[in-house]
Amino acid sequence: MASLLWGGDAGAAESERLNSHFSNLIHPRKNLRGIRSTTVPNVDGSNNTEDDDEDDVVDLAANSLLNKLIRQSLVESSHRVEVLQKDPSSPLYSVKTFEELRLKEELLKGIYAMGFNRPSKIQEMALPMMLAHPPQNLIAQSQSGTGKTAAFVLAMLSRVNTLELFPQCLCLAPTYELALQTGRVVERMGKFCVDVQVMYAIRGNHIPRGTDVTKQIIIGTPGTVLDWCFKRKLIDLTKIRVFVLDEADVMIDTQGFSDQSIRIQRALPSECQMLLFSATFEDSVWQFAERIIPDPNVIKLRKEELTLNNIRQYYVLCENRKDKYQALCNIYGGITIGQAIIFCQTRRNAKWLTVEMMQDGHQVSLLSGELTVDQRASIIQRFRDGKEKVLITTNVCARGIDVKQVTIVVNFDLPVNQAEEPDYETYLHRIGRTGRFGKKGLAFNMIEVDKLPLLMKIQDHFNSSIKQLDPEDMDEIEKIEY
Numbered sequence: 001m002a003s004l005l006w007g008g009d010a011g012a013a014e015s016e017r018l019n020s021h022f023s024n025l026i027h028p029r030k031n032l033r034g035i036r037s038t039t040v041p042n043v044d045g046s047n048n049t050e051d052d053d054e055d056d057v058v059d060l061a062a063n064s065l066l067n068k069l070i071r072q073s074l075v076e077s078s079h080r081v082e083v084l085q086k087d088p089s090s091p092l093y094s095v096k097t098f099e100e101l102r103l104k105e106e107l108l109k110g111i112y113a114m115g116f117n118r119p120s121k122i123q124e125m126a127l128p129m130m131l132a133h134p135p136q137n138l139i140a141q142s143q144s145g146t147g148k149t150a151a152f153v154l155a156m157l158s159r160v161n162t163l164e165l166f167p168q169c170l171c172l173a174p175t176y177e178l179a180l181q182t183g184r185v186v187e188r189m190g191k192f193c194v195d196v197q198v199m200y201a202i203r204g205n206h207i208p209r210g211t212d213v214t215k216q217i218i219i220g221t222p223g224t225v226l227d228w229c230f231k232r233k234l235i236d237l238t239k240i241r242v243f244v245l246d247e248a249d250v251m252i253d254t255q256g257f258s259d260q261s262i263r264i265q266r267a268l269p270s271e272c273q274m275l276l277f278s279a280t281f282e283d284s285v286w287q288f289a290e291r292i293i294p295d296p297n298v299i300k301l302r303k304e305e306l307t308l309n310n311i312r313q314y315y316v317l318c319e320n321r322k323d324k325y326q327a328l329c330n331i332y333g334g335i336t337i338g339q340a341i342i343f344c345q346t347r348r349n350a351k352w353l354t355v356e357m358m359q360d361g362h363q364v365s366l367l368s369g370e371l372t373v374d375q376r377a378s379i380i381q382r383f384r385d386g387k388e389k390v391l392i393t394t395n396v397c398a399r400g401i402d403v404k405q406v407t408i409v410v411n412f413d414l415p416v417n418q419a420e421e422p423d424y425e426t427y428l429h430r431i432g433r434t435g436r437f438g439k440k441g442l443a444f445n446m447i448e449v450d451k452l453p454l455l456m457k458i459q460d461h462f463n464s465s466i467k468q469l470d471p472e473d474m475d476e477i478e479k480i481e482y
């Protein structure tokens with residue numbers, strides 16, 4: 001019964017296919033910083049990376065890129081945009097249509113060709129400020145997917161003087177891949193602005209010294225931009241009209257980038273428009289923003305709060321990993337399931353569980369930090385398309401990735417921090433839904449007896465009840481409906 005619900009009676013051939021699919025997914029991740037991936041032999045003969053016993057590190061830049069790759073539409077918010085004006089006495093404009101912005105015809109055409117009908121919530125307030133004369137500086141914070149990139153790309157495209165063939169707009173991004181994503185938006189939105197060109201100041205883009213850079217928009221990472229400006233003299237910063245610092249929260253997370261960005265900013269002319277964007281706004285981001293953006297207007301759009309209100313939570317007491325797996329099978333056998341995400345704390349556990357389930361003929365996929373961002377995006381896409389019913393993952397998937405159709409979340413391991421205390425925030429991110437969009441959901445926690453106090457702490461922390469479930473009591477399990 002369990003295998004039926006989990007994705008069908010996979011025969012030997014199917015099992016082989018899945019196993020080979022699985023082994024294709026396990027290889028050292030490339031392109032991403034911060035992760036060691038030396039292969040070491042395992043006691044059971046399989047290969048694990050050195051990191052297998054460690055928690056998967058959440059890489060902000062990789063997560064941000066992943067979000068961009070899998071995003072399907074604008075993220076809505078029910079909150080009002082908060083605005084803090086540099087000059088509170090000046091009138092505050094907001095626009096409900098793109099026409100009101102009096103954009104160049106070809107730019108408007110580009111926006112409509114992208115399928116945008118009207119400005120997003122943050123764009124309503126940000127665009128009039130960004131396009132004002134004289135130019136105004138802006139610090140804007142809103143969660144990923146709310147339209148910040150589209151807004152500053154529009155500002156850059158509208159300020160380019162196509163008769164002048166030198167860099168006029170400079171955008172700093174934290175990684176090569178994120179710079180390329182922004183460049184794609186410039187290319188799409190500027191499709192009809194035939195005289196505007198974009199160039200990437202990123203590692204590996206070798207431009208001979210003395211080359212005359214004629215492109216008007218430069219997008220790059222701080223280190224390479226610094227090199228192009230000061231060492232190689234390819235960009236004259238005194239001619240820059242718009243300076244954009246994108247993903248400030250990711251930027252300050254990378255060593256050296258804050259200082260490099262500030263060095264670049266200090267060489268810009270005083271009349272240059274300076275814009276900074278961030279998805280989150282901790283004190284450290286704010287301090288950096290204030291150092292780098294003089295006299296800013298500030299726009300903030302609060303994030304929808306996650307809540308556990310719509311989620312029924314259960315726990316199952318288990319003795320060990322095998323026991324947890326058996327309990328999981330019983331639960332799956334007993335209830336009708338849409339799609340499920342199973343969280344493990346370490347890669348080793350996630351791999352083990354994936355292999356167990358595959359050997360039992362279940363159709364599952366594994367998402368963990370050793371995969372490249374492209375691979376992760378394609379796994380999430382397959383899961384969204386319903387090609388797999390179960391996604392097994394580590395903390396890499398806990399945040400930011402919104403898979404709406406998931407009805408069941410299983411904590412195969414409880415999230416804990418390095419002090420072995422409950423990681424409340426991660427628990428909330430794994431299980432919670434936004435109150436406004438949240439459908440009902442079910443969450444199961446597989447708990448080894450010695451971890452029970454941690455679960456009780458979680459229960460107290462959120463002041464929500466987590467009921468015990470007997471995995472042998474099929475009647476009780478079958479009564480769980482959602």
Ligand SMILES: Nc1ncnc2c1ncn2[C@@H]1O[C@H](COP(=O)(O)OP(=O)(O)OP(=O)(O)O)[C@@H](O)[C@H]1O
Nearest residue numbers: 073074116117118119120144145146147148149150
């Ligand atoms: N006014 C709009 N109408 C419809 N879609 C929009 C609009 N503005 C942006 N989008 C689309 O919404 C998605 C999110 O926009 P955008 O990338 O600009 O958000 P963001 O806040 O910069 O997020 P991130 O930093 O993660 O890229 C994109 O697919 C973009 O094409």
